Amino acid sequence: MMQTASTIPVAAPDRPPWVLPHRGIVGMTCLIIAESAIFIIFVIAYIYYIGKSLSGPTPAQVLELPILGTVCLLSSSFTIHFAVSSLRKANFRGCTLGVTGTVLLGAIFLMTTAREWYHLIHDFGLTIRTNLFGTTFYSLVGLHATHVAVGLTMLTIALALLLSGRLRQTHADRLEVLSLYWHFVDGVWVVVFLVVYVLER
């Protein structure tokens, strides 16, 4: 007698329950690995070209430590973590607070970057065409800022859903997937900060 593949008799009843990882988290991990590879290449290019510019200005002349932006971005990791754990406990007030805080802190970071770039372009005339420092600096920091902007967009959508009452406790896993991305963007900033602002200066 033929049987379907699904009804093969089970011999041992003591098999452990079949649990698989959450696909959002696995998918986001894959994306983070791929994105890390992209960032590594940009960081390598940056390090490789340190001190190889044929003309000024040099980083030591123009760069300042972006303390405010760094503090804001790094602390936003805590606020998004707080938002996720609040949503898990169905604490929507806490979640709204956490996501709003994250959006604000991320926005402050982007504004500090914008101010820095304005300063560099306007006061020092440093653009992407000026020298190798300009080329690698703007592309690496710009790539990171693009990622912050993408994360901010998604967080803003999450905030809109939260405020309109569409984000429920069951969506905590999804918010966590988003928070993984945000933590990654934060982690990249630590590397960028060390390489661009500490190492080269």
Added chain:
Amino acid sequence: MTNGHPVLEAIDHTLEVKNRPPLNRASEWVSTVDHKKIGLMYIAYALVFLIIAGLQAVLMRIQLAVPNNHFVSPQVFNRLFTMHGTTMVFFVGMPILFGFGNYLVPLMIGARDMAFPRLNAFSFWISAFGGVLLYFSYLGGEGLYGAGSAPDVGWFAYAPLTAKAFSPGHSTDYWTLAILLSGIGTTGTALNIVTTTICMRCKGMKMSRLPLFVWLMLVTSGLVFVAVSPLTAAQIMLTLDRYLGAHFFDTQAGGSAVLWMHFFWIFGHPEVYILVLPAFGFVNEIIPVFSRKAIFGYPAMVAASVGIGFISLSVWAHHMFTVGLGPAGNTFFVFATMVISVPTGIKIFNWLATLWGGKIIFRVPMMFCVAFLFQFLIAGLTGIMLSAAPFNWQLSASYFVVAHFHYVLVGAILTSLFGAFYYWYPKAIGRMMSETLGRWHFWLFIIGFHLTFDFMHVPGLLGMPRRIYTYEAGRGWEWWNLIVGIGAAFQVAGILCFVWNLLRSYYHGEPAGNDPWDAWTLEWATPSPPPAYNFAVEPTVFSRRPLWDLKHPEDQDENYE
């Protein structure tokens, strides 16, 4: 074993609506998120590009068949080899293998679709658009600067040739954007395959029971993350160079041309393994079924695959020995390259051990797999020769190198792909491919392959550089090139048999039934073609060969694993 899964077939007949208007059916394909349809579309578009890029190769062989030929101009020749290489790697190799992966991975692990079906459709369309963009360069490449049509910078597009000063017009931009899009699509699909494999397995499908093809798609996809992304990054840099005046690869401003080589080959060499690992996967599935034995050394096969994946990330600079890497660099990359032949050798021995003592059935899929074994071995041996830096200094950028990597790409990957076509076509279409035409295809193609690529090694050893559009008579290259050209004609004849077989069998092939090969993996438990969502009830498996268990209740595989 004929049919007999009433639950599975029930959905087949109820959902199938016959004779819908063509527009309706077309829109269904365009808007589909079904992994099987997307897989088939991947394969179909890759086959179209295979024909196009194959014809480009034929044009080049006609040009080189006799000395002092003026069949095509040098400019056209540059475009031909650039487009041939780019198309074959990015718009034939990757999509066709990911097409098979898309089609087979969910079926093999007992899932009803991929983990992210809409991302899957997005990935397909974005890479298909990349291919269209590449060929649109023939029309749009002229651009504002009035120079160039198709890209002519070679498939690895070394700097500074790609700078605006040396490649005016937009042809190089089309090349960059096409590869960027293809890279995004490939990364999306790879992400999907990894997530599907990890998160969508049916009950009992532990990682240690995954069919080896799925394992190899998993390793390939992991490689895509770390290998294709650097290329994406490098293409972003090149675009910044060309559009915003950045200086990444601009030697006039202190930029480095060697950096581009590193970035390209950090992608470029793992890419070979991205292409060849799924080919190993096909062979892993076909050889056991046609030897009537379980695969020999499953854990060793998995370990070797993962090992190849890791080692392949540390061999890229063997493409750059002639740059002058210094003794330390040379030693490292020579050593790493030679080490990679160890896990590869393990695989070959395991395939041989699977054949050993088996009741071998020489149907067409198996014939291609046996040819694969021989040809891949030779490809690997010339690879070891080239991995020795002093040998490489002599023969870098010669026809010896061209012959070597075509031995891998055609002799191993394309050959096993043909086997995979004959093996899984009955599942996807529901009809068998013709065995007679298949044998014609096999012999014509194999003879053509050996005429072309065995003899191509010789002009390389005699000093013929790659990418020259013609050569003087009297250098001893004429006869070899003529034989190579004749071989190309045989290959074309073989491919014609193949295409004719694909089309003819679609209408006139024998009905295949669920399981024409008496195989053991889950895809053969579904009807042919499998219905939408594959399985009416998610299956449960207890061993690596669920269908063996099903057919032999008295002799369960579980007892031996």
